[in-house]
Amino acid sequence: MLQFRTLFDSFANLAKAARPASSGSSGRSCIRFHTDVSQACKARTRLRIRNVNRLAGAHLQAHQTQGQRRPLALSIPRHVPPTFMQTATNYAVQPPRNDGGGRASDVADAASASTAASVHFSSNTDPATAAPLLARLCTPGGRWAPSSHGRGIERSFKFRTFKKTWEFMDAVAAACRREKHHPEWANVYNLVHIRWTTHRPQGLSMKDLTMAQLCDEQARDFGEEVDEGATPAAAGGKEGDALGELTDFIAQEGCDTCAPKNTNS
Numbered sequence: 001m002l003q004f005r006t007l008f009d010s011f012a013n014l015a016k017a018a019r020p021a022s023s024g025s026s027g028r029s030c031i032r033f034h035t036d037v038s039q040a041c042k043a044r045t046r047l048r049i050r051n052v053n054r055l056a057g058a059h060l061q062a063h064q065t066q067g068q069r070r071p072l073a074l075s076i077p078r079h080v081p082p083t084f085m086q087t088a089t090n091y092a093v094q095p096p097r098n099d100g101g102g103r104a105s106d107v108a109d110a111a112s113a114s115t116a117a118s119v120h121f122s123s124n125t126d127p128a129t130a131a132p133l134l135a136r137l138c139t140p141g142g143r144w145a146p147s148s149h150g151r152g153i154e155r156s157f158k159f160r161t162f163k164k165t166w167e168f169m170d171a172v173a174a175a176c177r178r179e180k181h182h183p184e185w186a187n188v189y190n191l192v193h194i195r196w197t198t199h200r201p202q203g204l205s206m207k208d209l210t211m212a213q214l215c216d217e218q219a220r221d222f223g224e225e226v227d228e229g230a231t232p233a234a235a236g237g238k239e240g241d242a243l244g245e246l247t248d249f250i251a252q253e254g255c256d257t258c259a260p261k262n263t264n265s
């Protein structure tokens with residue numbers, strides 16, 4: 001799935017550049033660029049990427065045969081806000097499906113797309129900068145998933161012992177002190193659920209993404225037990241879901257806000 005990431009990065013970087021370009025009365029900005037998707041394709045098979053988030057109205061299509069470096073077209077209707085890459089995780093690529101006659105076609109993975117909720121970036125976050133990192137963290141190969149409220153990303157981490165889990169949390173907490181940024185998290189024994197979201201201004205920020213990346217690195221160092229088969233949303237299994245709910249409960253009911261205190265009240 002690395003090839004998707006490569007493509008996605010290209011799209012994310014170029015989407016912004018495409019925006020100001022005028023293309024007559026069609027109401028669409030259109031750019032063309034070259035990329036090599038040969039890794040993704042077997043000979044005489046095709047790779048097709050389609051934005052299945054039709055509600056967003058954006059349309060993206062890539063069509064290429066192995067070895068070719070044909071231009072790929074990215075077409076963005078004008079009414080789609082520049083932040084449309086927030087819905088980046090709604091793009092999905094499936095390996096080519098061989099239809100038996102030497103021809104093969106790909107379809108967008110609608111199931112995967114429907115599980116990937118849109119993400120809302122905080123107002124001080126540049127989506128064009130943040131989207132590639134978000135894609136790396138969330139798309140196949142990454143283990144984070146957008147939160148149900150869309151303003152953060154989250155995942156569970158499992159370690160061999162409580163000691164390892166605690167050491168991991170301690171390392172993350174040290175980084176939090178340095179960065180002045182805290183997670184919403186919950187822990188029971190060897191499982192910890194972490195959600196990164198920014199409270200002010202609300203939404204997913206660059207800091208959330210870099211902290212998520214740091215968590216991945218620290219987890220590796222502390223011997224995270226990885227279930228390769230797990231999808232990002234289910235990374236912690238049932239226990240992970242329960243910890244996610246606990247995180248929700250604490251975040252909603254049980255804690256003070258990190259936003260600066262109003263000293264007049």
Ligand SMILES: C[C@H](O)[C@H](O)[C@H]1CNC2=NC(N)=NC(=O)C2=N1
Binds near residue numbers: 198258
């Ligand atoms: C003043 C201080 O830097 C702010 O209150 C920080 C602290 N840590 C924070 N952490 C998170 N997750 N969101 C914030 O908005 C936030 N704000």
